[in-house]
Amino acid sequence: MTVTVTWYLILAAGLFSIGVGGVLIRRNALVMFMSIELMLNSVNLTFVALSKNLGLIEGQVAALFVMVVAAAEVTIGLAIIVAIFRRRSSANVDELAEMKG
Amino acid sequence: MAELIVFIIFAAVALVGAVVMVTSSNTVYSAIGLLSAMFAIAVLYIALDAHFIAAVQVIVYAGAVMTLFLFAIMLIGVDRPEDYGGVSVGQKVMTAVVAVGLFAVILLAGKAAWVTGSSAFGTPDLNGTIENVADELFGTWTIVFLSTVMLLTIAALGTIALAYFGHGPKDEEATL
Numbered sequence: 001m002t003v004t005v006t007w008y009l010i011l012a013a014g015l016f017s018i019g020v021g022g023v024l025i026r027r028n029a030l031v032m033f034m035s036i037e038l039m040l041n042s043v044n045l046t047f048v049a050l051s052k053n054l055g056l057i058e059g060q061v062a063a064l065f066v067m068v069v070a071a072a073e074v075t076i077g078l079a080i081i082v083a084i085f086r087r088r089s090s091a092n093v094d095e096l097a098e099m100k101g
Numbered sequence: 102m103a104e105l106i107v108f109i110i111f112a113a114v115a116l117v118g119a120v121v122m123v124t125s126s127n128t129v130y131s132a133i134g135l136l137s138a139m140f141a142i143a144v145l146y147i148a149l150d151a152h153f154i155a156a157v158q159v160i161v162y163a164g165a166v167m168t169l170f171l172f173a174i175m176l177i178g179v180d181r182p183e184d185y186g187g188v189s190v191g192q193k194v195m196t197a198v199v200a201v202g203l204f205a206v207i208l209l210a211g212k213a214a215w216v217t218g219s220s221a222f223g224t225p226d227l228n229g230t231i232e233n234v235a236d237e238l239f240g241t242w243t244i245v246f247l248s249t250v251m252l253l254t255i256a257a258l259g260t261i262a263l264a265y266f267g268h269g270p271k272d273e274e275a276t277l
Contacts, residue, residue, distance in 0.1 A: 003108045008145065011112045013207040015119050015138070021200035022123035025188055030128055030173060034135045037166065038119055041142055044154075048229075052149040055227045057237045060154050064238065067161050068249040072256035074166050078173045079263040085177050 008049035015042035029081050029091045033074070040070045107148050115141035128174050132167060139163045151229035 015038060022035030044063040051059025085091050114137055121134030139162045146155035227233075238246055 001105055003104045003148075007108060007112075008149070009211055010208065011115065011145075013204055013211070014116060016207065017200040017204040018116070018119040018123055020203055021196050022119075024199060025193060025196040026123065027188060028128060030170065030177065031122070031131050034122055034131055034170065037162070038122065038135060038138060041139060041162070044158075045142055045145060048146055048149050048151045048154055051151065051229070052227060057227060057229065057233050060151050060229045060234055061237050061242055063151075063154050064157065064234070065242075065245065065249060067157060068253065071161055071166060072252050074169055075256045075260050076263075078169055079260040082173055082176055083263050091177050 005049050005053035009046060012042040012045040012049070015039075015045070027092050027094050029084075029093050032093065033077055033081070037070060037074065040066055104148055107144065111141040111144045111148075114138070115145070128177075129171075132170050132174060135170075136163055136167050139167070149229075150227060153229055153231045153234045 019035045019039035019042065022038070023032050026032050026035065044066050047059040047063040047066070051057065051063075081091060084096065088095065090096075116138075118134040118136070118138035118141065122131045122138065125131045125134060139158065143155045143158040143163070146152075146158060
């Protein structure tokens with residue numbers, strides 16, 4: 001029994017779904033952010049698996065660019081979370097409702 | 102056979118790490134779960150012959166990104182039980198339904214739009230060494246690569262701006 005690309009795609013779909021569930025259920029901004037990182041990782045796994053399957057190196061280049069964007073996103077996002085925390089003393093997204101009409 | 106064993110072990114590690122990350126009430130345990138999932142995905146990259154991407158995954162994600170996360174956890178603090186409450190049973194059930202439904206929809210969509218005839222084009226034994234990736238990256242995608250350099254510079258500048266101007270509520274009018 002050999003490992004085909006389908007197994008990797010199913011695993012990536014499972015990891016993505018878990019990440020979506022984490023964003024929906026957690027109210028801590030840090031854990032929501034980690035769930036977004038997990039979703040980006042699962043998409044990278046899809047890129048690399050299909051790159052191997054199709055014999056095209058472009059998938060790995062795309063995974064590299066996703067990593068760069070994720071790194072920039074983490075830098076800015078964590079800076080925003082820490083800035084909000086310094087002002088509000090809370091990382092709970094439910095308490096950030098002062099712009100609610 | 103060896104690839105099958107590697108896949109089963111590290112797919113299980115990735116899934117367990119992801120579930121621990123979502124369900125753990127302690128933020129540090131969430132970070133450890135994400136870390137183990139990222140390491141397992143790096144091993145799967147090696148199984149897919151993407152050696153350079155695997156190294157970058159360990160260095161960037163498991164190294165830099167997780168260090169940033171742990172640093173932010175250290176700044177914010179982990180002993181804040183009020184951050185974990187406020188999620189009702191109904192919300193949990195709805196979240197599980199949405200996650201499982203999304204999983205099913207992704208599988209159905211993948212089955213409908215399946216890529217076939219894979220070995221007809223491309224190189225059959227693709228090896229993701231630094232050479233192969235760099236040939237593509239600096240040959241075809243040079244402008245995109247340079248724009249990612251710009252993106253990272255802007256991100257660093259934005260972080261400095263946020264840290265420099267983000268004072269407390271009293272100083273807000275004075276600095277902005």
